[in-house]
Amino acid sequence: MKLQVTQENLNKALGTVARVANARGTLPVLANVLIKTVNNRLSIAATNLDIAITHYIGAKVADEGAITAPARLMQDFVSSLPGGVIDLQLDEYKLHIVTDQYQSVINGVSAEEFPVMPAITEGKTWTVPSALLKKALQQVVIAASGDEARPVLTGVYFHTADGVLHVAATDSYRLAEKELLKTDEDINLLVPVTAMQDLLRILGDAEDEVQVTSDDQQVLFRVGDVELVARLIEGKYPDYRKLIPTSFTTSATLLRADLLNAAKISSLFARESAGSITLNIDEETKELSIRSIASQLGENTAKAPAKVEGSGSITINSRYLLDALHVLSGEEVSFAFNGKLEPSLLRDPAASDYSHIIMPLKS
C-alpha cells in the first residue's frame, strides 16, 4: 500500500468512524480502523459488530493494499497534523505516515483479522432528505429505552401507516412519533437507537438525500461518502398508535420558553422525589402552574399565563417534560390530558406532525 491523501480528508473520515471502534471489547482488532484502497479511493471503516461505518475519501493510490491501525491513536495523531498532503506507506504491518515535519511508524494488524464488513446486495431502497431525517431522529431518539431487557424498546421504529412513513420510539413511560413523508412503499424497520445516534452525528443540515436500503436482517444508510450499516432488531413493535389520545378534557397552550423555564426550576425541587412535579391547569386564572416539593430542601410553585380549556392536574416526571420541550420546535407548545391517570400529549400547535406522549406518575 502506498498512497497520498490530504490531512483534511483523512481527519474527517477518522472523525466519522473512530467513535464506533471500541478498545474495551473482547476482540482487540475492533479497537482498530480498517484502512483500505478501493479503486482510486481510500475507505476508512470501523465496526462494533452491531454497527459498521465506512467513509470513502479521495486518494492518489500508487500501490493498493489494506491494514488496520489503532483508531484512537490514528484519530489523535492525524487531527494534530498540519493541513496538507500526507504520505501513507505500508511495510509489512508497519504503517509509515510522513509529512514535511513529522515521521511516524504505527504498528498495524493484518486487515484479514478484521471482521468482514456486512453488505446488502438485494433489498428495498427509499430516500429521505437529510435535514428532515435529522430533525425527526432528534425528536424521537430521546424516547427510546436503554434497557436491554426489552430489546424492541431499544429500537427506533420506521413504519408505513395510512400511506405515511412514521418514525417512533417509546420506553413505555413516554412515546415520540414523527410523520416523515408520504410513501407508497410498505416500510417496516426496527433499528437500534445507538445506530440512529451515530447516524445523527453523520447527518448534515444540507439538502442532501439519504438513501436507505434494507433486507430482512440489516439496513444501510448512505449519506454522501459515508455508509452506515446496522443490524435490525427482531421482534414485533407494540401497537403504540392506539395509545395516542385524540380528544382531551383539559389543555393549555403557552410559550414554550415559559413552560421550559418553569419545568427547569421545578425540577430543582423534585430531586428528592425522583423528578415528580404536578402541573395544574386553571380555566379561571388562565394559568398553568407547576408545583414541586422537596421535604428537606423546600418547595416551589411556578406559573405562566396560558390559553386554557378545562381545569385539572396531573403529576409527571420533570425530566421527561424537559426532554420533550428541548426537542419541540415552535414558539408555543400545547399540553393536554384527560384526568390524572391518562397519558398527556405535548405538541407544537402549529405542527401536528410530531406527537410526544408522557405517562402520568401515580400521585
Added chain:
Amino acid sequence: MKLQVTQENLNKALGTVARVANARGTLPVLANVLIKTVNNRLSIAATNLDIAITHYIGAKVADEGAITAPARLMQDFVSSLPGGVIDLQLDEYKLHIVTDQYQSVINGVSAEEFPVMPAITEGKTWTVPSALLKKALQQVVIAASGDEARPVLTGVYFHTADGVLHVAATDSYRLAEKELLKTDEDINLLVPVTAMQDLLRILGDAEDEVQVTSDDQQVLFRVGDVELVARLIEGKYPDYRKLIPTSFTTSATLLRADLLNAAKISSLFARESAGSITLNIDEETKELSIRSIASQLGENTAKAPAKVEGSGSITINSRYLLDALHVLSGEEVSFAFNGKLEPSLLRDPAASDYSHIIMPLKS
C-alpha cells in the same frame, strides 16, 4: 430579614462563592452559603475552613437578618430565574424567595451554626494590578504540587528578592517563577494553590487593583466587591532560586506554535512510557527534533526549524513541556539546557520576567 435584590447581582454573587461550599464535608452547614445583611448591602459567603469567599451586593434592606441555605440549590435556582427584582423574606428558618412568576420556600439553617468568617484586623497591605496578578498566577499555579505529603510544595510563594516581588511554585519536577513588581516591602507569603485557583476565577482582566493584606496566619485578597481569605501554609519554602541556571551549552529558539504541535504529537506516542520524550537540538541542521517511542503502538519523530546554539539532547516529561508551552506567551520560545542531567529552561525570548524549569528524566 426582608429585602430586595436583583437576580443579576444575586446570581453573580452565588457564582463567585458557591464553588467553595462542599456538600461532602464532615460539617453539613459548610454545604450552605451564608446570606446576611450588612448595613445596606447583602453579603453572600461560603467557606471550607481553609478558604473563605465573600461577595457583597447592593440590596434594599427593610429588615436586617441572616440565614444559611444550600449553596447548590440556591445557585441552580437563582441562575434559572428571569432577570429583575427578587424579594427575600425570612420566616423563622424558612427563606421565601418570590418573583412575579415563581414562589419558593427554601429550608435554611441558622446563621449561628456557620463558622465565624476569619478577619484580619492588623497586617501589612500592598496592591497589585488585577490583570498582572492574573497572568502571573496562570503561569505559576501549574507547577505547584497536589501532594499533601509535602505541604510547602502545595503553596504559591510570594516573596521579595533584590527589591522585586516574585511569585513561584514548584513540585520538585518543575518550577515556575514570575517577577511581579518592584517593591520596598518585605513580603513573604506561602498561600495554598487551591486558594490561588479560586482567586484566578475571581480576577478580571480589567484594570482593577487587588489589595492584599496579611498577618502571620492568613491573607486577604480584596478585588472589587469580593474578599477571599486563605490560611497561610507554615514552613520554610526551598531556596529554589539557586536551581535556575544562568548559562547554557545548548539552546534553541523557535516558534512556540511549532514546539507546541511537535510536543503534542510526540506525547501521543509517549503514553506507554509515562510521557517520556527526547528533545534533540542539532547545530548543523538548525533543527529541534522530538522523538518518542511506544513499543506497542509505534514511534514518531517531529522536527521544527530553530535558531540553534550548541548541539545536545535531553529527555523530559511531555506533559510538563505542554503545560509550560500553554502558559508562555509570545510568538517564540527558547529552550535551553546543560547536558542530559541538568535542568532545562523555557522562556519567552522577548520577556525574561518568566522562567520555567523542567527537570530531566533519567534516560
